[in-house]
Amino acid sequence: MFDIVIIGGNISGSCAAINAAKNGIDVVLIERNKEMFNPPHCGEGIADITYDYLKFGEVGCKKNQINNFTINVSDIKEYKLKLKKHYIYIFDRNFAEKELLKRAEKNGVELILGKRMKNFNPPDEVILDRKKIKGKVIIDASGISCRVGQKIGLCTKLKPEDVGVCIQSRVESNFPSDKVQLWYHKPYAPFGYAWVFPKDNNTANIGFGIPGGLKLDLEELLNKYIKFVTNNDYKILHTFRSCVPSAHPLKKLVKNNVMIVGDAARLSNPATGAGIHNAIFSGSLAGLIASKYVRGEIPSLDEYQVIMQKKVTRLIKDYHNKTMLKTDEDFIKGYKKAFSILSILNKISPGIFQNYVAKMLKRDFDILDKYKR
Numbered sequence: 001m002f003d004i005v006i007i008g009g010n011i012s013g014s015c016a017a018i019n020a021a022k023n024g025i026d027v028v029l030i031e032r033n034k035e036m037f038n039p040p041h042c043g044e045g046i047a048d049i050t051y052d053y054l055k056f057g058e059v060g061c062k063k064n065q066i067n068n069f070t071i072n073v074s075d076i077k078e079y080k081l082k083l084k085k086h087y088i089y090i091f092d093r094n095f096a097e098k099e100l101l102k103r104a105e106k107n108g109v110e111l112i113l114g115k116r117m118k119n120f121n122p123p124d125e126v127i128l129d130r131k132k133i134k135g136k137v138i139i140d141a142s143g144i145s146c147r148v149g150q151k152i153g154l155c156t157k158l159k160p161e162d163v164g165v166c167i168q169s170r171v172e173s174n175f176p177s178d179k180v181q182l183w184y185h186k187p188y189a190p191f192g193y194a195w196v197f198p199k200d201n202n203t204a205n206i207g208f209g210i211p212g213g214l215k216l217d218l219e220e221l222l223n224k225y226i227k228f229v230t231n232n233d234y235k236i237l238h239t240f241r242s243c244v245p246s247a248h249p250l251k252k253l254v255k256n257n258v259m260i261v262g263d264a265a266r267l268s269n270p271a272t273g274a275g276i277h278n279a280i281f282s283g284s285l286a287g288l289i290a291s292k293y294v295r296g297e298i299p300s301l302d303e304y305q306v307i308m309q310k311k312v313t314r315l316i317k318d319y320h321n322k323t324m325l326k327t328d329e330d331f332i333k334g335y336k337k338a339f340s341i342l343s344i345l346n347k348i349s350p351g352i353f354q355n356y357v358a359k360m361l362k363r364d365f366d367i368l369d370k371y372k373r
Contacts, residue, residue: 001124001134001135001136002026002027002028002110002133002134002135002136003020003025003026003027003135003136003137003290003291003294004016004017004020004025004026004027004028004135004136004137004138004139004287004290004291004294005027005028005030005126005133005134005135005137005138005139006020006027006028006029006030006139006141007030007117007126007138007139007140007141007142007147007148008029008030008031008140008141008142008143008262008264009029009030009031009033009036009097009101009111009113009141010031010036010097010141010143010262010263010279011093011096011097011100011262011276011279011280011283012141012261012262012263012264012279012280012282012283013029013031013139013141013261013262013283014029014097014100014101014103014104014283015100015279015280015283015284015287016139016141016261016283016284016286016287016290017029017104017107017109017287018100018103018104018107018109018284018287019283019284019285019287019288019291019368019372020287020288020290020291021104021107021108021109021287022107022291022372023288023291023292023295025290025291025294025295026108027104027108027109027110028109028110028111028112028133028135029101029104029109029110029111029112030112030115030117030126030128030133031111031112031113031114031115032114032115032116032117033113033114034113034114035113036094036097036098036101039094039170039205039238039240040093040094040097041166041168041240041242042093042276043090043168043195043197043205043207044090044091044092044093044197044199044205045066045088045089045090045091045180045197045274045276046088046089046090046091046276046277047086047088047089047277047357047358047361048065048086048087048088048089049086049358049361049362049365050276050277050280050361051063051089051091053365054096054100054280056091056096056099059099060095061091061092061095061096061099062091062092062095063089063090063091063092064089064090064091064177064178064198064199064200065087065088065089065178066083066087066088066089066090066178066179066180066197066198067082067083067084067087067178067179068080068081068082068083068176068178068179068180069081069082069083069179069180069181069182070179070180070181070182071181071182071183071184071339071343072182072183072184073184073185073332073335073336073339074184074185074186074187074332079339079340079342079343080343080346081342081343081346082346082350083350083354084350084351084354085350085351085354085355085358086354086357086358088180090197090198090199090205112128115128115129115131116128116129117142117147117148119151120138120147120148120151120152122151122152122256122258123256123257123258124136124138124257126138135257136257136294137257137258137259137290137293137294137301138257138258138259139258139259139260139261139283139286139287139290140258140259140260140261140264140265141261141262141264141283142264143262143263143264144158144163144243144244144245144263144264145264146250146260146264146265146266147264148258148260148264149250149258149260149264149265152255152256152258153255154250154252154253154255154258154260155250155260155264158245158247159213159247160211160212160213161211161212161213162211162212162245162246162247162248162270163211163212163243163244163245163246163247164192164209164210164211164212164243164244164245164246164268164273165209165210165211165212165214165218165241165243166207166208166209166241166242166243166244166273167207167208167218167219167221167222167239167240167241168205168206168207168208168222168239168240168242169205169206169207169222169226169236169237169238169239170199170203170204170205170236170237170238170239171203171204171205171206171226171230171234171235171236171237172202172203172234172235172236172237173202173204173230173233173234173235174201174202174230174233175196175198175200175201175202175203175204176198176201177198177200177201178198179198180195180196180197180198181195181196181229182194182195182196183195183208183225184331184335185328185331185332185335186328187224188208188221188224188225188228189208189209189210189221189225190210190214190216191210191211191214191325191331192208192209192210192211193208193209193272194206194207194208194225195207195208196229203237206222206225206226206229207222208221208222208225209244209246209273211246212243218241219239222239244263244268244273244275245263245266245268245270246268246270246271246273246322247266247270247319248266248270248315248316248319249265249266249267249311249312249315249316249319250265250266250312251312251316252305253265253282253304253305253308253312254301254302254304254305257301259286259289259290259301259304261279261282261283261286262275262278262279262282262283263275263279265282265308266315267279267282267311267312267315269315269318270315270318270319270322271318271321271322277361277364278311281311281364281365281368282308282311284368285304285307285308285367285368285371286304288368288371288372289301289303289304289371292371307367
């Protein structure tokens with residue numbers, strides 16, 4: 001029997017594995033894909049503080065620094081934000097995920113890649129194709145499917161509108177490399193938003209995410225947006241579709257010996273779909289707490305729920321705010337008001353919002369460092 005079994009080798013799962021195994025715990029990580037998605041199913045935006053904390057720069061993970069945001073809400077009026085103290089990086093997620101798996105293996109984690117979890121028999125048995133694996137602690141990092149969570153009744157079925165349906169292309173054209181462009185709502189992303197995340201001056205991730213249940217031709221919408229932002233001068237290198245949770249987060253993240261992390265716990269922001277930081281934090285925290293539990297230093301895994309509760313409460317509030325914007329008028333009015341206030345604050349005192357976000361991120365990493373000591 002393993003001390004800890006982790007289902008899912010994405011950023012959340014690999015961070016859980018690294019932080020658990022550093023403490024001499026016997027860990028196995030099961031990932032259904034033999035290799036991580038390339039291109040990654042992600043816009044690839046990450047906060048500079050998060051990128052630096054994981055020391056991606058030290059291992060050569062490419063990044064492109066974003067200093068400016070241009071935002072439209074259903075018309076040509078632009079709201080502009082300039083970043084002066086902290087930045088967003090468009091990073092190479094595929095490289096980063098491979099690097100995290102290397103770190104996990106170097107720390108003694110057994111990697112089982114290319115094998116799908118067929119079933120879970122509570123409390124501790126994971127069924128693969130022709131193999132059964134048992135663990136004292138099970139960490140579900142299986143993404144939106146929440147495979148283990150479903151088996152033990154923690155994860156309820158998502159409504160169509162609570163699934164963010166995404167499509168993205170890697171596009172060659174001419175781009176201002178330091179600027180992200182966002183377009184909210186129609187005509188390109190009804191009740192969602194479209195984005196241009198530049199990798200450099202010549203390449204960008206261009207896509208959009210909208211609520212599920214809308215019967216729309218995603219490829220047609222995406223091509224329309226790509227033509228608009230490139231002045232019809234572009235080449236599409238590849239395209240993917242994916243889904244992210246844009247739902248109410250799970251209220252309960254722990255049940256007996258099972259912990260739920262990342263997208264499996266629905267910890268992505270329900271309004272924006274952003275989830276990388278919460279995936280890293282929740283996975284890392286789960287690994288650290290699980291290792292303390294296995295070593296007998298704490299009586300249960302409930303500390304994970306206690307620490308995550310602030311995030312869960314905040315995400316619940318964000319979800320309820322999102323559900324209030326039901327009509328075209330409500331959606332446009334709500335987002336125009338929000339970005340108008342944000343752009344004015346950015347002009348008057350650009351450090352206020354950035355310092356607030358930076359403080360929250362640093363607080364999370366301080367918590368992780370405390371558990372590492």
